[in-house]
Amino acid sequence: MYETMQKKLIPALCISLLALASVNTTQAAVSQAQANRLGNSLTPFGAIRAGNPEGTIPRWTGGDTTIPDGYQGNGDHHVNPYPDDKPRYVVTADNIEEYRDMLPDGVAALINRYPETFKVRVLPTRRTHTAPDHVVENTKDNATSASLVDGGNGIKNAFGGHPFPILHGTSEEKAKQAIWNHTTRWRGRYVKREFSEVVVVGGKFRPVTMRQEIFFNWNMKGGSTETLDNIANYYLSTVIAPEQYAGGGILTHDTLDQVKEPRKAWGFSAGEVRRAPSLGYDAPIASSGGLRTVDDTDIYNGAPDRFNWEYKGLEEKIIPYNNFELTSDKYTYDEVLGDQHLNPDLMRWELHRVHVVEGILREDSRHLYHKRVFYIDEDSWNIAVADQYDDKGNLWRVSTGMLKNFYDLPGVINALDVFHDLHKGLYHVSGLVNESGSARLYEDEFPGKRYFSPFTLRRRLSDN
Template identity: 50%
Template sequence: MKKNNRVAACVLVLASFCQLASAAVSVQEAERLKNELTPLGAERAGNGADIPPWRGGLTVPALSYQEAGQHHPNPYPQDKPLFVISSANKDRYKEHLTDGQIALFETYPDTFQMPIYKTRRTAAAPEWVYDNTYKNAIRSELNKNGAGLRYAYGGIPFPIAKNGLEAIWNHITRWRGTFFSRRSSEVAVHQDGSFSLVTVQQDVLFNFYNPKATIDDLNNILFYYLSFTKAPARLAGGAVLVHETIDQVEEARQAWGYNAGQRRVRRAPNLAYDTPIAAADGLRYADDTDMYNGAPDRYNWKLLGKKEIFIPYNNYDLSSNNLTYKEILKPGHLNPDFTRYEKHRVWVVEANLKEGARHVYKKRRFFIDEDTWGIAVADQYDSAGELWRVSMAYLKNYYEMPVTWTTLDVFHDIKARRYHVQGLDNEERGTVDFSIEVPGEQYFTPSALRRRGKR
């Protein structure tokens, strides 16, 4: 009898493991990506009212876009707000707002607004990304306890997501180009609107989307990240190098820091989870970056379904080089004169801290754009379960690729009434440049970091 019980228990454990690991869909179901769904898994159809059908997205640059790396001219300069949501009328639209957005209206009743524009489903990606996404649909799996992927490469791993963990992996591995270089600034904005810039030069190679690689060549590396601080003078010359692993439980993220004064490269082993980011003045933690990144093992993930939400989209005016940082950054929030929101369908994913796990956020709710799998809004709750922070990614289509990605990431602390912004490049000579030749892995080694630091 005891033997039979042990066998039954083993069968149950094996069954639960297989249920987690066997995430690939059938060929018949994957065929939906060619008709009913977009190639990345969104609904092709509109809602019959204010969300249009997807017809391929924006794949042609604006006529005034002349060279790679220049700031992006707005392809829709004629668009005007359909209406503006304010604290006075927010209740009329609350079914299409997140709790965090509502909290921003309540925290800044006289100034925070959301201009709502015509929804344009501009999201697009190259055909080879679509092709890989189809292949991933019928082969990708979560491994072990869901902390990593198997058999996924070069596309969305789970375009027909069945649970919250698959959806968050789609965000973590979404299409963001292969390699880019960018000089931009981040700021912590104080209650009175004052701020001091930290300017960095960033080079990023998304190994997961490296056309020169294969599944077998990934070596558990999602991307390589290299950042050199350019200003202020007291920080200039410092650098950070990251090797982002796919399965961070099996092999932790590898990070190194370069100290310009000491001319030394040192390991930075704790750059993960809720480690505070120095340049953010306490307003951003390590896994807040990119709305969410890193190992998902400290949370239980639940897919709550889809909603129609007003999210930042097609924010070309906000990224214009005709604006100054002082015009954009106002007390409490970005200047609403330059922001753009549209109604889109989003996947709602909730993360609840596992029993015994440690993190400053007890609960997080993510609103993931169905067309791109990028998190557009994140509501974060403190250890008492109270809403604490709200983060928003101000998306736009980098039509020269094409790829839909953020132009600014904004992290609000509604209790401290301060916020942090990443990605400011309005006053720089250019913006993200995807045209540079893809460097080899040797470009992203600690020894290369040391050599570059000496120059």
């Protein structure tokens, strides 16, 4: 009898192990023939090269690398290369139904929430995104090698480019691939910048100014999948004003698989460096006045394991794009920041194709948000708009990444991040530079990984 049971159990066990293996590692690579579409019918980053039939979205012709007159270089934010562009149309509360299908739900909600003041100026679509040759080459290599792991909560066999330029597989796999493309999108190798964050309450605000350094290990010069050691990037942010908070900040080591190995984080102030174990998911960001969670930062970051994800398709939507005026030193913070939202006359919106991804909170998980919807730019893989819903199904918060082409990167990334709470009528902005005179500095070389260790940080603080 024991032998009979053993004969039945062994095949069943093998089947179970195979099933378990398929859960832990999802084969996500495409064929070489499919990958050869990159740079041909598709852009090198996986977007449709052709424009739309109506001509309102143009053909991608390589992005915009033309340096505008007066450009000072290395992150200069003062020059708008398209000063003569005029709006094709302006969406307001009076005509919103005419354009409703082209608006992300969150953008429509902002128009309806602030009908007297919020408007969407839609200017000619300019597909300005591009990236260096090494990103193009790595992206094509990744297409035939990258895989989702741990049910899509991590990735492997990819480096230095978009891991999944051609989405495929199940709806859930496509959704997670799109999210990982956002998380690992090209933002340089080593960047230094100073910027301010504000919470705007009835038009009043007090800037908190920060110095930020990020080394993107994912893009390390001469690196590979073998050298990543599950680290996507090293992040160091230090408060420099107001004076009572100056010198404090956070240090993080962001992992590629944050379920297998959670983000490592340390907080520091007054010469002390302490481990911060809870810096993830819906933990609130202090400088945001509670209007932004940790995983709202950069519009979205971190482990996706608390939500069930669904890929809704590629759609044409009006999203913020090429927002040079918002960061220009021609304007003060008072001119950029309105009582309830950014100055609509300085915002630029364009019609682009976006990947729409929806996440529903898992029954066995906890989070402030019950549902999230991301609108991801097909060219750059930036999440341009994120809609966040409460547990009653009401649209609660709207995040917008005010995208802009950075010539020294080169590429399109967020110039500002804006977080609206529709219930409270408040908003929070991160990335303001108009009054700072500073710029993002993009460099290939970096101080070394030891520079971003808590021990080195502790030594630097004690020396100061």
